[in-house]
Amino acid sequence: MMNASQTRTTDASLEVVGALAQAYRKAAQTGDTVGTQHLLFALLRGESAAVDLLSRDNGGLRGVILAKDETVWLSEDDGGGDPSTASAVTALLHEAGWVAFRKAKPTDTSAAPESRPPLPSGALAAALGRMLVSAHELGVAWANETHLLMGLLHDPGNRASEALLERRLDRDELIARLAVLPTVRQNGKPNMLSLDGLRNLGMLDHAPSRGWGGRIGRWLTSGGHGSPVVPTVRSEAQRQAVRLGHSSVTTAHLLLSILVLDDQIAIAGHRFRDGVAQVNGAAELLRTRGATPSAVLGAVAELIPAGDRPQAGSLIPDMEGGAEKAVTRARLLANERKSPSTGTTHLLSAVLAEPDDPCHAVLSAVGVDVEELRRALG
Numbered sequence: 001m002m003n004a005s006q007t008r009t010t011d012a013s014l015e016v017v018g019a020l021a022q023a024y025r026k027a028a029q030t031g032d033t034v035g036t037q038h039l040l041f042a043l044l045r046g047e048s049a050a051v052d053l054l055s056r057d058n059g060g061l062r063g064v065i066l067a068k069d070e071t072v073w074l075s076e077d078d079g080g081g082d083p084s085t086a087s088a089v090t091a092l093l094h095e096a097g098w099v100a101f102r103k104a105k106p107t108d109t110s111a112a113p114e115s116r117p118p119l120p121s122g123a124l125a126a127a128l129g130r131m132l133v134s135a136h137e138l139g140v141a142w143a144n145e146t147h148l149l150m151g152l153l154h155d156p157g158n159r160a161s162e163a164l165l166e167r168r169l170d171r172d173e174l175i176a177r178l179a180v181l182p183t184v185r186q187n188g189k190p191n192m193l194s195l196d197g198l199r200n201l202g203m204l205d206h207a208p209s210r211g212w213g214g215r216i217g218r219w220l221t222s223g224g225h226g227s228p229v230v231p232t233v234r235s236e237a238q239r240q241a242v243r244l245g246h247s248s249v250t251t252a253h254l255l256l257s258i259l260v261l262d263d264q265i266a267i268a269g270h271r272f273r274d275g276v277a278q279v280n281g282a283a284e285l286l287r288t289r290g291a292t293p294s295a296v297l298g299a300v301a302e303l304i305p306a307g308d309r310p311q312a313g314s315l316i317p318d319m320e321g322g323a324e325k326a327v328t329r330a331r332l333l334a335n336e337r338k339s340p341s342t343g344t345t346h347l348l349s350a351v352l353a354e355p356d357d358p359c360h361a362v363l364s365a366v367g368v369d370v371e372e373l374r375r376a377l378g
Contacts, residue, residue, distance in 0.1 A: 009263075009294055010136040012092050012128075013144050013188025019043055020096035020128075027118045028100075032070055035077040035121040036152050036160035041065045043152075048145035049183045053174060057167050064166045077121040077159045085129035087298055091243035092128055093120050094306070098242045123158035127151040141267050144188030150178050192264040194236045201228045204270040227341035229272075229280055230327060233257045234319070241317040244297075245306030249319045251326050251351045252300045252358045258282050258344045259293040279334065279343030285376055286348075289368045299365040303358060322357065326350045349377045 012020075022042035027034035043051055044058050054061065081089060097117045131151030135143035152160040153175050164171050178184065198204055234249075236257035241249045262283030265271065272280050286296075319327075329350035334342040351359050352374050363370050 009088075010132050010141055010143055011088070011191060012132070013142040014191045015046070015048070015145055015188050016131070016143055016148050017092070017096050017099060017191055019046060019145065019148065020092070021100035023124075024097050024100035024117060030069070032118060033077070033121050034118045034124060036123050036127055036155075036158040037065045037068070037073070037077070037163055039124060039127070039148075040152055040160040040163060043145060043149060046145070049181050050144075050146040050149040050178060053177055053181075054169075057169060060167050061163055061169075064163050068163075073159055073162065075123075075157055075159045075162045077123040079123040079126040079155055079158065081122075081126035081129035082133060085132050087301055088132055088294075089125050089128045090245070090301075090306075091297070093125065094245045095239070095243045121159075123155060126155060127158065127160070130154040138185055140185065140187055142187040142190050144183055144186065146178055146181055146183040150175065150184075153178075190264070190268065192268070194232045194239075194261060195264050195268055195270070197235075198228060198232055198265075199270070203228055203272060203276050204265065205273055227276070227279075227343060229276065229344060230330060230342050230347055233261055233344060233347065234327060236261050237323070238316045238319075240297075240300075244301055244304065246304055247317055249317050249323050250304065250358060251320075251323050252303060252362050254323055254326060254347065255286075255351060255359045255362060256293065256296050256300055258348065259286060259291065259296055262287075262344075263293050275340060276343070279339050279341055279345050282344035282348040282377075285345075285373065286363075286368070289373060291363060291366050291368050295366040296362060299362045302365070303362060322354070326354075326357075329353065345377065349374075352377070 019042045020039060022045070023038035024034050026038045026041060032038075041062055044054065044062050051058070101117050127148075128151060131143050131147045134150050135141075135147040138147075140147065152158070153164070153171055155161060156171060161171055164174070195204075233254060234257075237249050237253040240256050240260065241247075241253045244253075246253070271277065326347065327350075330346040331342045333350055334346045337346075339346065351357055352370060360370050363373070
């Protein structure tokens with residue numbers, strides 16, 4: 001994403017994902033392509049420093065958007081985005097679309113087009129790409145609503161900008177005012193719910209507390225039960241499968257989630273606590289060999305074809321048999337080595353133990369010598 005050589009990447013905050021999910025739901029009401037006007041409408045319904053700049057015209061702007069249907073807009077809401085952000089934008093669109101419709105009945109390929117999640121417009125994808133680039137240039141890890149509105153207004157020819165013109169609002173002046181808001185250099189709420197679980201279970205920074213979270217954490221890391229880390233990796237792998245538009249979780253998603261989770265821990269200023277870190281060094285082994293989250297994301301996207309629409313339905317992607325076996329093999333390997341708990345080091349070893357596992361192809365694609373990595377794992 002943006003620049004694979006960067007040690008940290010920029011992603012969308014929870015607020016941005018939520019606004020985009022609202023835009024999907026709004027577009028689905030009429031069966032339209034989800035466009036920049038739907039996302040602007042969703043933003044205007046929320047509360048943020050960026051939206052406060054439009055407080056006097058909030059109702060008028062929403063009225064314009066509600067009054068105009070597909071036949072009335074002059075803008076086609078098309079456009080091309082920055083190729084360097086393409087994979088990150090696609091992942092964001094898949095995740096937000098899934099969030100929007102995860103409580104709906106699962107769709108199938110034979111369903112009528114209007115019963116399936118709407119496709120995003122080219123201008124919407126371009127606006128999201130611009131949002132990520134703007135936030136990244138400002139050193140922000142989690143793009144917020146300020147960056148999102150900046151992205152929406154970057155193109156004077158999209159429908160969001162057309163709505164502003166209908167209300168005689170100066171787009172250039174608004175962009176200039178957004179650029180000096182304090183929030184332009186601030187992170188949004190991190191989109192990493194997996195991290196909250198690890199922190200509550202006492203896996204990060206310090207020993208588990210005496211509360212319920214600490215008791216569960218101690219139980220999971222004793223008696224051969226494994227540890228909360230591998231289930232967290234598994235949960236993150238399911239989210240990554242959604243982001244990639246995949247209907248099932250493979251070992252390639254487990255590999256990607258090992259790196260993503262480590263990235264989240266570092267961005268939040270945490271680390272695995274003593275006693276947990278010694279069996280969770282897989283991400284460091286991968287990074288030192290050139291396997292970054294963005295590089296592996298791109299390799300997995302090329303290896304496993306994705307659908308053109310977000311996954312819908314309440315069920316999370318199923319774990320394929322190979323992924324389930326890898327998790328079991330990791331737990332048994334930890335027991336065999338008499339490790340204090342099961343960690344990502346065991347999981348990576350278990351995945352690479354199978355010569356035909358797709359992770360071999362993924363790692364080779366990003367320049368990792370798989371045999372050398374296996375020797376380093378022991």
